[in-house]
Amino acid sequence: MLEHWDDILLVYNIRIVVCMIRCSIILLFWVPMSSDGIMSFLVLYSC
Secondary structure (H helix, E strand, C coil), X not given: CHHHHHHHHHHHHHHXXXXXXXXXXXXXXHCCCCHHHHHHHHHHCCX
């Protein structure tokens, strides 16, 4: 039972890390261009 929960937490943490990396990449690419573009992009690809 405990091992099963560890697997769930591991997958959950990986998802959070991937989401943070994706959001940071989106920020890096879209902030220099326009604030409107980044807002629509974050809404479309929200975690």
